[in-house]
Amino acid sequence: MRRSIRIRAALAVLASAAALGILAGGAAAKPSTTPQPQVSTDPSLFPTFNQSVSDYVVRCQPSNQVEVSVSTPPNTKASVDGGPQRKGNFTETVSLNAGQSFDVTFTAPRKTATKYFIRCLPSDFPAFTASRNGSTQAEWYAVTPNLFSAPSGTSRQYAAFFDNNGVPVWWMKSSGSSVPLDAKLLPNGHVAWLRFFGSGGPTGAEEYTLSGSTVRTLDTVGSGADHHDIQLLPNGNYLYLAWEPVPKGLQQKVRGGIKGSNVVMTINHGD
Numbered sequence: 031m032r033r034s035i036r037i038r039a040a041l042a043v044l045a046s047a048a049a050l051g052i053l054a055g056g057a058a059a060k061p062s063t064t065p066q067p068q069v070s071t072d073p074s075l076f077p078t079f080n081q082s083v084s085d086y087v088v089r090c091q092p093s094n095q096v097e098v099s100v101s102t103p104p105n106t107k108a109s110v111d112g113g114p115q116r117k118g119n120f121t122e123t124v125s126l127n128a129g130q131s132f133d134v135t136f137t138a139p140r141k142t143a144t145k146y147f148i149r150c151l152p153s154d155f156p157a158f159t160a161s162r163n164g165s166t167q168a169e170w171y172a173v174t175p176n177l178f179s180a181p182s183g184t185s186r187q188y189a190a191f192f193d194n195n196g197v198p199v200w201w202m203k204s205s206g207s208s209v210p211l212d213a214k215l216l217p218n219g220h221v222a223w224l225r226f227f228g229s230g231g232p233t234g235a236e237e238y239t240l241s242g243s244t245v246r247t248l249d250t251v252g253s254g255a256d257h258h259d260i261q262l263l264p265n266g267n268y269l270y271l272a273w274e275p276v277p278k279g280l281q282q283k284v285r286g287g288i289k290g291s292n293v294v295m296t297i298n299h300g301d
Contacts (some may be wrong), residue, residue, distance in 0.1 A: 046069050067100075071097060073096065077196070085151070088148055091128055096148070097122075098126045102136065110124065112132075115137060128150050129201075130149070147172070156180065156185070169194050173191070173210075175209065177226065187204045189213035191272055192214075202242055204236065208233075209228075210222060210226075214260075217262055217264075222235055222240050222260055223235065234248050235247065
């Protein structure tokens with residue numbers, strides 16, 4: 031059955047976007063000679079189907095039609111999008127919109143049914159690549175877009191959660207024309223990010239439930255919020271940085287340095 035995009039309850043640990051893992055040692059496993067379930071789609075799945083991977087995406091737009099080809103092992107049945115169970119090789123077409131998903135379920139005698147979830151990416155979701163070389167440091171990764179540029183037809187407004195196979199399993203656009211920065215899962219189970227408006231400077235933060243409902247917007251008093259971090263404290267208050275003008279008196283002292291002092295460090299703007 032098709033449904034809006036969701037993220038399973040296992041979502042508990044997030045890390046900033048990072049390289050996915052370290053190469054694991056050991057001898058290579060022998061290839062199995064037992065027939066395995068197979069799924070392919072047109073448009074194509076990401077990643078290529080592997081029975082150890084449960085979540086996939088497909089760019090179903092602009093047609094909103096996905097052709098699903100399934101091959102079952104002996105004594106195994108499969109259903110697509112909640113349809114009837116079938117054996118062997120067959121193809122079905124699923125209609126869905128961006129943000130919706132469907133599942134392919136394999137059922138074998140005396141075994142628990144195995145579900146694979148396929149989600150439809152929006153047409154303006156940024157292009158991405160991912161590869162996994164071994165064990166990962168986290169189960170989920172929070173990702174925000176390139177701050178400065180995007181190809182034509184691509185939005186810079188998506189915050190997304192990727193699983194440890196490099197698959198986006200949750201995404202949402204920032205409000206208005208803002209670009210989301212420093213997206214994270216808060217201790218209360220909500221999602222938050224800081225908003226950036228380009229030359230106008232960053233202004234405040236947004237907090238949402240995982241289902242997409244607005245919880246609150248936040249901003250500093252006076253000058254705007256800096257876009258590098260936001261934290262929810264145990265007492266329910268929020269901690270993040272703000273831009274504050276340097277007083278003229280301090281500017282004059284810093285600009286020329288203090289007479290007789292020694293230089294201990296030089297910091298360039300590009301560092």
